[in-house]
Amino acid sequence: KSDVTLLTIIQFIVFVVVFYFLSRLFRRFLKKRILPHFGITENIQFVILRFTHYLMMLAVILIGLNSVGIQLTSLTVGVGVIGVGIAFGLQNITSNFISGIIMLFERNVNVGDYITVDNINCKVVAINIRSTTVVTPENTVLIIPNSKFIEGIVTNWSVLDPKIRISIPVRVAYYTNVQLVTDILLQCAKEHEDVLDEPAPIVRFKGYGDFGVNFDLFVWIAQPDPKIRFKVSSDIYYAIDKLFKKHGIVVPFQEFGYP
Incomplete structure (x- = not known):
């Protein structure tokens, strides 16, 4: 059994540092020369390269410890006790790490x-x-x-088809001409530049609510970006408000009386 000296410790550090840079060179070689031939996505390449690096460094550290005279069997008990403590402390980190691997592969x-x-x-x-x-x-x-x-x-919103359907609920007074409301809603939808012609906008007469007659206007857009969705809804509401006022259509609301 050899003694651990300052010289062997320095040799161990130099050994690990040298192989760290060799590991980086090997990962670069894998990324540029090997992995592209397998049609692997960048996400999965990242996982493979990161694990390759971790495994290589673990092997280097173990070999280095053994070479300077530290017997791995003598570290087993200590590592086991420390590992249990670390496992509890890093539970969330481990969960997120494994979740990240699942996401990258799925x-x-x-x-x-x-x-x-x-x-x-x-x-x-x-x-x-x-x-x-x-x-x-x-x-x-x-x-x-x-x-x-x-x-x-x-x-x-992007996984299958980028087209997104937007629902625009509208309520009008009971005495309103429902066909006129339907025509106005469709007109506002068709005049908007971001609304698709196919699938075509549709209006659904939902029925009579507590304070008025309820409709749903459904339109399709080609952008899943939430900023675009909100803008289209806002633009159509502005157009609806303008035409409702022009035709004298009232939007009802709950009135609170006083005893």
């Missing part, structure tokens, strides 16, 4: 997708191992733990 959410998570409309700008970075319509950058995407419900 590819249900990708960079550039418009999604809704925890009632937040946003655009995905980066998917990392531990967290995902998104940008909201207010241009706010959010860092969301990856476990949110695995454990919760996520709406992906």
